[in-house]
Structure formats: structure tokens, C-alpha cells
Amino acid sequence: MKGNSTLKGVSLLAGVILLAAGSAHADQTLRDRANAIFKPVPEEVTEIRGKQVIAEQVELGHKLWFETRLSRSHLISCNTCHNLSIGGGDNVQVSIGHGWQKGPRNNPTVLNAVFNAAQFWDGRAADLKEQAEGPLQAAVEMNNTPERIEETLNSIPEYVDEFTQVFGGDNPVSFDNAAQALAAFETTLITPNAPFDQFLKGDDEALTDLQKKGLGAFMDTGCVACHNGVNLGGQAYFPFGVVKRPGADVLPLEDKGRFAVTSTATDEYVFRASPLRNVALTPPYFHSGEVWDLEQAVAIMGDSQLGRELAPDDIEAITAFLQSLTGDQPQVTLPILPASTAATPRPDDEVITETREALNQ
Amino acid sequence: MKGNSTLKGVSLLAGVILLAAGSAHADQTLRDRANAIFKPVPEEVTEIRGKQVIAEQVELGHKLWFETRLSRSHLISCNTCHNLSIGGGDNVQVSIGHGWQKGPRNNPTVLNAVFNAAQFWDGRAADLKEQAEGPLQAAVEMNNTPERIEETLNSIPEYVDEFTQVFGGDNPVSFDNAAQALAAFETTLITPNAPFDQFLKGDDEALTDLQKKGLGAFMDTGCVACHNGVNLGGQAYFPFGVVKRPGADVLPLEDKGRFAVTSTATDEYVFRASPLRNVALTPPYFHSGEVWDLEQAVAIMGDSQLGRELAPDDIEAITAFLQSLTGDQPQVTLPILPASTAATPRPDDEVITETREALNQ
Numbered sequence: 001m002k003g004n005s006t007l008k009g010v011s012l013l014a015g016v017i018l019l020a021a022g023s024a025h026a027d028q029t030l031r032d033r034a035n036a037i038f039k040p041v042p043e044e045v046t047e048i049r050g051k052q053v054i055a056e057q058v059e060l061g062h063k064l065w066f067e068t069r070l071s072r073s074h075l076i077s078c079n080t081c082h083n084l085s086i087g088g089g090d091n092v093q094v095s096i097g098h099g100w101q102k103g104p105r106n107n108p109t110v111l112n113a114v115f116n117a118a119q120f121w122d123g124r125a126a127d128l129k130e131q132a133e134g135p136l137q138a139a140v141e142m143n144n145t146p147e148r149i150e151e152t153l154n155s156i157p158e159y160v161d162e163f164t165q166v167f168g169g170d171n172p173v174s175f176d177n178a179a180q181a182l183a184a185f186e187t188t189l190i191t192p193n194a195p196f197d198q199f200l201k202g203d204d205e206a207l208t209d210l211q212k213k214g215l216g217a218f219m220d221t222g223c224v225a226c227h228n229g230v231n232l233g234g235q236a237y238f239p240f241g242v243v244k245r246p247g248a249d250v251l252p253l254e255d256k257g258r259f260a261v262t263s264t265a266t267d268e269y270v271f272r273a274s275p276l277r278n279v280a281l282t283p284p285y286f287h288s289g290e291v292w293d294l295e296q297a298v299a300i301m302g303d304s305q306l307g308r309e310l311a312p313d314d315i316e317a318i319t320a321f322l323q324s325l326t327g328d329q330p331q332v333t334l335p336i337l338p339a340s341t342a343a344t345p346r347p348d349d350e351v352i353t354e355t356r357e358a359l360n361q
Numbered sequence: 362m363k364g365n366s367t368l369k370g371v372s373l374l375a376g377v378i379l380l381a382a383g384s385a386h387a388d389q390t391l392r393d394r395a396n397a398i399f400k401p402v403p404e405e406v407t408e409i410r411g412k413q414v415i416a417e418q419v420e421l422g423h424k425l426w427f428e429t430r431l432s433r434s435h436l437i438s439c440n441t442c443h444n445l446s447i448g449g450g451d452n453v454q455v456s457i458g459h460g461w462q463k464g465p466r467n468n469p470t471v472l473n474a475v476f477n478a479a480q481f482w483d484g485r486a487a488d489l490k491e492q493a494e495g496p497l498q499a500a501v502e503m504n505n506t507p508e509r510i511e512e513t514l515n516s517i518p519e520y521v522d523e524f525t526q527v528f529g530g531d532n533p534v535s536f537d538n539a540a541q542a543l544a545a546f547e548t549t550l551i552t553p554n555a556p557f558d559q560f561l562k563g564d565d566e567a568l569t570d571l572q573k574k575g576l577g578a579f580m581d582t583g584c585v586a587c588h589n590g591v592n593l594g595g596q597a598y599f600p601f602g603v604v605k606r607p608g609a610d611v612l613p614l615e616d617k618g619r620f621a622v623t624s625t626a627t628d629e630y631v632f633r634a635s636p637l638r639n640v641a642l643t644p645p646y647f648h649s650g651e652v653w654d655l656e657q658a659v660a661i662m663g664d665s666q667l668g669r670e671l672a673p674d675d676i677e678a679i680t681a682f683l684q685s686l687t688g689d690q691p692q693v694t695l696p697i698l699p700a701s702t703a704a705t706p707r708p709d710d711e712v713i714t715e716t717r718e719a720l721n722q
Contacts, residue, residue: 100461
């Protein structure tokens with residue numbers, strides 16, 4: 001009996017080892033497939049498109065990020081809508097800015113935006129610098145002008161000194177340089193070390209079994225056709241409704257997406273594939289911000305983009321996988337900003353809507 | 362000749378030493394007078410009114426300070442109007458909150474508020490905790506209710522855990538405890554080490570000659586009757602216009618100040634003497650926020666409170682002295698806040714003004 005039970009024990013142990021080996025093998029296969037499609041978020045960004053990130057620009061951009069005087073009202077900073085405490089967005093349907101006016105689209109997170117091929121839902125800004133120039137001027141956001149921003153910065157000696165040191169040249173305190181500094185700071189707003197990235201790098205334990213199943217389903221069902229690369233999206237443009245157009249509640253008819261940028265008929269209702277890093281932190285979803293539940297968003301994507309009704313357990317698994325995309329959030333200190341002077345333009349909270357062009361998300 | 366010039370040198374040196382001794386003596390006299398009236402900001406606040414400050418409450422309050430979900434819109438946090446990057450206020454005439462509505466009075470800084478005898482311009486909140494309960498509920502500020510705030514916090518497991526750890530008891534996640542945590546955090550928002558404090562502690566070089574002259578004038582002309590103690594104000598109530606009522610541009614007739622709190626005729630147009638710490642960082646001035654220039658504010662005070670037209674060089678010197686009240690600003694890290702859940706009340710940006718009472722500055 002004892003011999004038999006020992007034999008049983010050995011064979012059980014062997015079975016466990018075989019299972020573990022099989023599981024480790026399955027994990028490695030999943031990892032190999034995933035590594036061919038995705039890339040981890042790096043620990044640091046040292047250059048953008050071949051240009052070195054300059055530490056002094058980052059430092060200045062850090063101040064400007066929290067600088068409410070970049071807005072006409074002196075109440076709104078970049079961080080108001082791209083709130084670094086809550087995933088780099090604002091978690092409302094559409095952003096609310098100057099005069100409590102609403103923007104036309106849901107606010108994309110600034111986190112990892114440096115890895116996107118272009119910025120905004122319609123990709124109309126080629127890079128972070130061009131993007132930064134938008135909200136500063138948008139009537140419904142910060143409602144300012146390049147001239148007023150330059151006048152403001154020039155009225156504050158500490159900024160004049162710092163812009164001069166950082167940029168030099170004939171006209172260091174420029175709107176252009178302010179946007180450049182903001183873009184430099186944004187290269188630091190990345191979220192490495194997500195469980196998914198740990199898995200990509202070889203840690204089998206970083207994902208739960210459900211998340212691994214979800215990763216498999218994410219690849220098998222075709223999500224990766226649009227959501228790939230380091231940001232699982234943000235690289236190219238696709239019609240919302242590749243296969244089946246969603247209802248007007250989720251896809252409002254009046255917002256034709258990239259068509260407004262290219263005036264090309266085939267770009268109607270075309271948007272940049274959403275980057276999915278930290279997606280669990282940034283409800284509500286889609287450019288319309290109409291969907292608050294991540295599982296519902298996954299189901300809508302299956303329906304509209306892949307033309308298939310995803311099984312409930314696939315939706316559950318894919319959603320669990322998406323939860324694994326939350327990385328280490330950037331640790332940011334609140335800067336102490338230099339004081340205004342008598343020459344600083346006073347805050348102006350008046351709502352003027354007549355002429356200024358909206359330059360929103 | 363050489364002997365003579367040596368003698369001249371010696372007598373010159375003796376003169377310089379005597380002058381220095383005289384100046385050091387004058388500085389010490391000024392310091393002794395000042396130390397009888399004022400107190401430096403301490404490096405740390407370890408208790409409020411006999412109650413120990415609890416580190417865990419401070420840590421929770423740090424999160425809540427930046428928690429936009431304490432507002433109905435999910436857009437406004439304490440830091441929106443009490444911006445720690447710019448002196449703990451908002452540097453606009455009157456604060457702008459929910460629905461871009463304006464508050465009735467200029468925003469007092471949160472910095473060193475722990476040292477005030479009572480909070481708000483009319484002193485209607487006895488302490489920081491009672492104060493914190495105001496803006497959370499004010500229709501024109503965060504526009505929330507205690508019930509909705511408790512529902513929000515209870516919907517987020519990380520908050521439930523932290524409130525339970527910090528407060529224990531039957532109902533740890535309460536509006537009351539949230540206000541208590543905010544008050545605890547605010548005890549850290551102090552600004553020690555201002556040049557004036559360095560002078561009080563014995564450093565003759567900490568103030569310029571003009572600032573010393575200004576300190577003398579501040580004491581001699583009677584400013585100190587109201588502006589004394591650690592905060593140079595914030596301790597008692599006085600009519601705006603002790604001697605001569607300022608014009609309605611600076612003192613609007615409809616805001617009767619402390620009268621609204623006490624319903625006592627003698628409290629008409631009575632306000633708490635403004636604390637003057639960091640005053641150079643917090644324009645515009647007075648409860649009406651009508652005056653942007655600190656020299657002009659000093660002149661108005663001389664006229665309305667002391668009944669005398671201050672000489673231009675006294676105004677200049679007193680203003681220079683007030684600049685010496687800017688201390689080390691608190692270094693604060695932006696907290697990473699826990700994510701909402703399906704049970705978290707959604708943001709509501711609708712402007713409802715009918716019933717809720719305004720509980721402003």
C-alpha cells in the first residue's frame with residue numbers, strides 16, 4: 001500500500017511537473033506571439049524622432065504644464081484636463097474649459113502620447129509640440145492667443161531668464177518654445193512596468209490566467225489589426241464601424257472625424273485607433289465619451305470593427321487583459337511658479353465665442 | 362604723511378565699526394519691538410488647539426486635496442482654487458467654480474491658514490475642518506453634497522480601506538472625516554523661513570534697509586493694531602473703514618461681511634483682518650479683489666483704517682517689508698488617485714442654482 005501510494009505520489013508529481021512545463025511552454029508561445037505585435041513601454045524616453053530630449057526643456061515644461069496663466073482666465077492649466085493624478089485625462093464625457101464650454105470629443109490621455117504616430121482623435125497634429133498649441137488657443141479650452149501667452153511669459157522675469165537659458169536665440173520667450181518645452185515634459189509622462197510589460201519581458205506570473213486568455217483572444221479575434229505596437233493603438237486611422245456602424249448614441253453623425261482634416265470622402269468617421277495603455281484608468285470611452293463600462297466598450301468594438309458578437313467570456317478575458325496595461329504612473333512634484341508682475345495681463349474670464357476657431361481633441 | 366594717513370585709516374575704520382555697532386544696535390531694537398508683536402512661522406505644526414496632528418490623516422488629506430471627484434462635475438479639487446503652485450489662492454478677483462459661476466469674495470490663501478483664529482473673510486468657520494466643508498457644498502464652487510461625497514468615496518475600495526485604517530469606528534467613510542483629513546493636510550501648508558522670520562530670529566542681513574524701514578513704519582503707523590501675531594492678521598475682526606469708508610469700488614455695499622454671521626449692527630462691513638503672510642504672491646487684494654497693486658492696497662489701508670495719507674516713501678517701505686513675508690512654499694507631490702468603479706456617481710456638470718446655499722469665502 002505504501003509502495004503504491006509512493007508510486008501514486010511520484011506519478012502525481014510528474015504530472016504536475018509536466019503540466020507546469022506545458023504551462024510554461026504555453027506562456028512562452030503566447031509571449032513570442034505578443035512580442036511580435038507589441039512592445040513594452042521603455043523606462044525612459046531619451047529622444048523623439050531622432051531628436052534628443054533636453055533636460056532643461058523638460059524642467060521648464062514641468063512648470064508650464066501647471067501654469068494657469070497660459071489660459072485667458074488664469075484658471076486652467078494643461079493639468080486641469082490632462083490630470084496626472086487620474087491617468088492623464090479628465091474622466092468626463094467631454095472636456096470642459098473656458099466659460100464652462102464643452103469640447104467636441106473625449107479627452108485622450110497624455111500618458112504615453114509620445115509613442116503615438118500623431119496626436120488628437122483625428123491625428124491632425126503631427127507631434128506633441130503641435131498638439132500642445134491646440135488647447136492653449138481653443139476657444140472652449142484655454143481660450144488664449146500666442147501673443148497674449150508671449151506677453152504673459154515676458155512679464156515674468158523668472159520665465160524670461162529660464163526661456164533665455166533654455167532656448168537662447170533672438171526670441172527665446174516664444175509661443176513656439178513654450179509648446180516645445182511642454183512637449184519635452186510630456187516625454188516624461190510614460191507608464192512603464194505594467195503587468196503586461198512584465199509578461200512581455202519574461203515574467204509568467206505577471207498576468208493572471210484570465211489575462212493570458214484575454215491576451216490570446218485579443219490577438220486571435222483581430223483586435224491587434226488596429227491595436228498594436230507600444231501603445232496598442234495610436235499608430236493608424238480606421239473607420240469607427242469598419243464592419244458595422246455603431247448607433248448615433250456612440251458615433252454622433254455630426255462628428256466626421258478625420259474627414260475634417262483630409263476632406264477625403266473615405267475619411268468620414270475615421271479616427272485614430274485609440275491607444276490602450278492605462279485604458280482602465282480613463283473612462284468614459286470612444287471619441288464621443290458615451291460608454292463608461294470597459295466591457296461594454298470591448299463588446300462594441302467586436303461588433304463594429306470585427307463584425308462579430310464576442311462571447312461573454314471572451315469579453316471578460318479581454319477586459320481583464322486590458323486591466324494589465326496600467327503601468328507605473330509618473331511621479332510629479334507640483335512646481336512653485338514665479339509671481340506675476342504689474343505687466344502681466346490680468347485674468348479675463350469673459351466668454352467670447354464669436355470668431356476664435358475651436359482646436360479641440 | 363604716512364602716519365597721518367594711517368591715523369585717518371584707523372579713524373575711518375573706527376567710524377565704520379561704530380556705525381556698524383550703531384546699526385546692529387538699531388537692528389536689535391527693531392527686532393525686540395517686532396518680536397513683541399509678531400512670531401515666526403514654525404518649521405512644522407504638530408498640533409492644532411491641543412490636538413495632535415495625525416500623519417495618516419495628513420496622507421489621506423493629501424489625496425483628497427487633489428480629488429476632483431469631491432466636486433459634482435469631477436473637474437474641481439481644493440487645489441483648483443487654492444493652487445499650491447501660486448501661493449495657495451487663485452489670483453483672480455473672485456473664484457470661479459461649478460458652471461463658471463463666480464463666488465462673492467476674493468479667495469483667501471490656504472497657506473498658514475492653520476494659524477488664523479477662524480476661517481473665511483467673515484470668520485464664520487471656527488477651524489480648518491469647518492472651513493473645508495464649505496466649498497465642497499457651495500453651489501458656485503464644488504457644488505456637491507455630503508451624501509454624494511460619501512457615496513463617491515464608498516464606491517472606491519482604496520478609499521474605503523484608507524478611511525477605515527485612518528479613522529476606524531462605525532462609519533469611517535464620512536463627509537466629516539473627509540473634512541478632518543483635509544484639515545490635517547492643511548496643517549502642512551505652511552511657509553517657514555521668510556526673510557522676516559530670519560530677521561526675527563536674529564539675522565540682521567535677512568531684511569534690506571528699505572524693508573527694515575518698512576517694518577518700523579508698519580509698527581509706528583498702527584498697522585499692527587490689526588496685523589499682528591504669526592500671520593500678521595487673521596486673529597480678529599475690524600470694520601473695513603475703521604476711520605473712513607473706502608469707495609464702493611473697493612467695498613461693495615451689498616457685502617456686509619461679518620454682519621451676515623452675527624446679525625449684529627456693529628458687524629456691518631466688518632471683516633477678519635487679512636493675514637499678510639505671502640501677500641506679495643496673492644493679488645488681487647481685499648475681500649472684493651478689486652485692487653491688484655500692493656502699494657495701492659497699502660495706501661488704501663492707511664486711508665481707511667488709520668485715517669492718514671501715508672507718505673509715498675512709507676508706502677514704498679511698507680510694501681518692501683510685505684515682500685519679506687514670502688516664505689518657503691510647501692513642496693507637494695501630485696498624488697496618484699485610485700480609479701472609479703461602476704458604483705461611482707458619474708460627473709454631473711449641470712448648473713443647478715435654485716436651492717443650494719452658497720457657502721463661499
